[in-house]
Amino acid sequence: LAKTTQPISMDSYEGQEVNITCSHNNIATNDYITWYQQFPSQGPRFIIQGYKTKVTNEVASLFIPADRKSSTLSLPRVSLSDTAVYYCLVGNTDKLIFGTGTRLQVFP
Amino acid sequence: DGGITQSPKYLFRKEGQNVTLSCEQNLNHDAMYWYRQDPGQGLRLIYYSQIVNDFQKGDIAEGYSVSREKKESFPLTVTSAQKNPTAFYLCASRDRGSIYQPQHFGDGTRLSIL
Numbered sequence: 001l002a003k004t005t006q007p008i009s010m011d012s013y014e015g016q017e018v019n020i021t022c023s024h025n026n027i028a029t030n031d032y033i034t035w036y037q038q039f040p041s042q043g044p045r046f047i048i049q050g051y052k053t054k055v056t057n058e059v060a061s062l063f064i065p066a067d068r069k070s071s072t073l074s075l076p077r078v079s080l081s082d083t084a085v086y087y088c089l090v091g092n093t094d095k096l097i098f099g100t101g102t103r104l105q106v107f108p
Numbered sequence: 109d110g111g112i113t114q115s116p117k118y119l120f121r122k123e124g125q126n127v128t129l130s131c132e133q134n135l136n137h138d139a140m141y142w143y144r145q146d147p148g149q150g151l152r153l154i155y156y157s158q159i160v161n162d163f164q165k166g167d168i169a170e171g172y173s174v175s176r177e178k179k180e181s182f183p184l185t186v187t188s189a190q191k192n193p194t195a196f197y198l199c200a201s202r203d204r205g206s207i208y209q210p211q212h213f214g215d216g217t218r219l220s221i222l
Contacts, residue, residue: 032208043112043198043213044151087150092208094139094158095166098150 004088009103018075020102022088025069033064033071036087038101044087048073078106111135112214114199119219121186121193129184129217131199140182141200141211144168151198157182158204186219194221 005023012018024033032051036044048055050062050071061074075082085101112133121127133140139158143151143166153166157176171190176182182201186193196218200211 030208034210036213041196041216041218043114043200043215046210046212049210094141094156094164094202095153096211098143098152100148100150 003097004090004099006086006088006099006102008100009105011105011107012078013107014079015077018078018082018104018106020073020075020086020088020104021070022073023070024088024090027068027090028092030092031090032092033062033068034089034091034096035060035062035073036089037082038085038087044098047086075104078104080106080108082106112199112201112212114197114214114217116217117215119217120222121219122222124188126185126187127193127219129186129197129199129219131182131184131214133180133182133199133201133214135201135203135212136179137201137212138179138204139202139211140176141202142166142172142174142182142184143198143200145196145198145216154184154197193219195219 034049035047038044048060048062055062063072083106085103087101089096115130141156142154145151152168154172155174157163173185198216200213202211203209
């Protein structure tokens with residue numbers, strides 16, 4: 001199972017773009033990269049998933065370089081409500097490894 | 109509304125008691141999962157089920173049991189053998205189609221010991 005490394009915490013201000021990078025050096029050929037957001041006392045919420053290059057949806061973008069050994073979640077113009085823990089996961093099976101995630105704090 | 113429903117939201121257990129946490133999904137997903145989350149930590153997999161009447165142990169199955177008699181239901185029993193059951197329990201489900209699909213989570217049950 002591929003292990004991921006993310007920053008423990010990040011701070012930002014409202015209206016800024018936030019980029020959270022995840023390192024996954026031993027990603028396997030068939031693995032997908034998935035990001036979740038979790039608020040206190042709630043279940044993780046799916047944000048975005050990708051395999052290669054760039055994926056964009058209504059809330060975020062995911063950038064994946066050609067070697068796929070890292071990925072960057074980009075949150076445009078964050079607001080206070082984006083304060084949460086963000087998890088990066090890598091895999092393609094039922095068994096995924098959740099690390100401790102990145103705690104994003106957004107200030108007014 | 110399609111989704112995953114966990115109940116109850118809060119649960120208290122006395123020493124020596126078994127308790128059962130409910131998880132129901134109406135997403136028609138084949139696979140279902142149970143995770144445990146301790147304060148400040150990530151999620152750890154307890155059990156998962158890929159199809160009805162089949163389930164597999166995760167990383168921390170000791171002291172827990174599950175059943176999967178119906179596609180939409182995957183209850184978790186925390187037995188008296190689980191010595192440190194206080195935690196936040198999360199249920200998830202996933203479509204096991206040809207393209208890898210992400211897991212979707214319920215809002216959890218917080219279990220505490222009286």
